[in-house]
Amino acid sequence: MAVAIFPLLAPAIASIIKTRTRCLSVLSKSYFSSTSSILCHARSPSSSSSVPVSSSSSVSANARGINHLELEQTQVRVNGRELAVVQPRDIDAVLDMYIKQGKLDGDPYWCRIWPSAIVLAEEVMKNPQLVANLDVCDLGSGLGLAGVSALLAGAKQVVFYDQEPLALFCSLLTVHLNIAHASTNLSYLLEHVFVDCTSDYLESLAYGLSLSPQVFGLGGIQAKSNPMAKAVVYDWSKKQTNGLYFSTVLACDILYEKASVAQIAGLLPCLLQSGSGKVLMTDPTHRTPQNREQLLDLIKSDSDSKGLALERMDSIKQELNNKIEEVVLMQFHLN
Numbered sequence: 001m002a003v004a005i006f007p008l009l010a011p012a013i014a015s016i017i018k019t020r021t022r023c024l025s026v027l028s029k030s031y032f033s034s035t036s037s038i039l040c041h042a043r044s045p046s047s048s049s050s051v052p053v054s055s056s057s058s059v060s061a062n063a064r065g066i067n068h069l070e071l072e073q074t075q076v077r078v079n080g081r082e083l084a085v086v087q088p089r090d091i092d093a094v095l096d097m098y099i100k101q102g103k104l105d106g107d108p109y110w111c112r113i114w115p116s117a118i119v120l121a122e123e124v125m126k127n128p129q130l131v132a133n134l135d136v137c138d139l140g141s142g143l144g145l146a147g148v149s150a151l152l153a154g155a156k157q158v159v160f161y162d163q164e165p166l167a168l169f170c171s172l173l174t175v176h177l178n179i180a181h182a183s184t185n186l187s188y189l190l191e192h193v194f195v196d197c198t199s200d201y202l203e204s205l206a207y208g209l210s211l212s213p214q215v216f217g218l219g220g221i222q223a224k225s226n227p228m229a230k231a232v233v234y235d236w237s238k239k240q241t242n243g244l245y246f247s248t249v250l251a252c253d254i255l256y257e258k259a260s261v262a263q264i265a266g267l268l269p270c271l272l273q274s275g276s277g278k279v280l281m282t283d284p285t286h287r288t289p290q291n292r293e294q295l296l297d298l299i300k301s302d303s304d305s306k307g308l309a310l311e312r313m314d315s316i317k318q319e320l321n322n323k324i325e326e327v328v329l330m331q332f333h334l335n
Helices: 002-028 056-061 091-101 115-126 145-152 165-178 186-192 199-209 258-271 289-301
Strands: 035-039 041-043 070-078 081-088 135-139 157-162 229-233 248-252 278-284 308-320 323-334
Touching: 070 115, 070 145, 070 165, 070 199, 081 091, 081 145, 081 165, 115 145, 115 248, 115 278, 115 308, 115 323, 135 145, 135 258, 145 157, 145 165, 145 248, 157 165, 165 186, 165 199, 165 229, 248 258, 258 289, 289 308, 289 323
Parallel strands: 135 157, 135 248, 157 229, 248 278
Antiparallel strands: 035 070, 070 081, 278 323, 308 323
């Protein structure tokens, strides 16, 4: 029987090795900043505000195994301002976590800030009228730099949408690091997604980040019913709105998979409030230009009166850690 199992496992193991090699190769050449390491140890949390979570039971099953991951705090300059960003310290450890969770196709590209995220964050900070006093969605949010920048620029509320629970966890920690007395649904995320976290884990994390334990619900404080920042585990292939509609949708680095382009083109208008709304999107110029062209073609060919229209498209050069990458910034509005 053991002999029969190995051939079945071989493709999966080969896929893991290929993914690990590819991810580490790309990320090792990527954009790193000075960091301070924080060791986390987690808990089972208490009450908090309600927000939709897609397939809660399956999501929580795929969010286990973070208790021994180290997180670190890095500094990113946006529009002349230093922002603190929380990210996993070891990319290889994230890949190991995916293997333990059975997510053999998991990619940890979200674990680092990319130039596209900085370009989008800069655009928001330089033009606060794009988000000020508005409901904003950070779609495929990753580490949440764009969404945090929107909050700093005066957004009424930001909802972070991402399929990776750990990315959302990092995003909300980043909100708390940069915005004093911020309100988030972090304790809800812990209760419904990271169900195996321990109080020791969160207490050590709070200490390492100089955050109040109340941020995690450890002080018995009820979270606000409508916080300024919400994290939602989200699968855009299902084209769900969760009953939430936005004045502005932010998106960066979401066109990397060809299979997702049509899904994204169809989803974006559905997320916007009827009669108004805009989308700001950034994408690396030279990574998958064919996917970007496909998106533009789909949007242009959409005859629906509620479809999107391209308002502007700019090419921007972004420097990060002595490396320069060209990024395309696109702005769309509802017809």
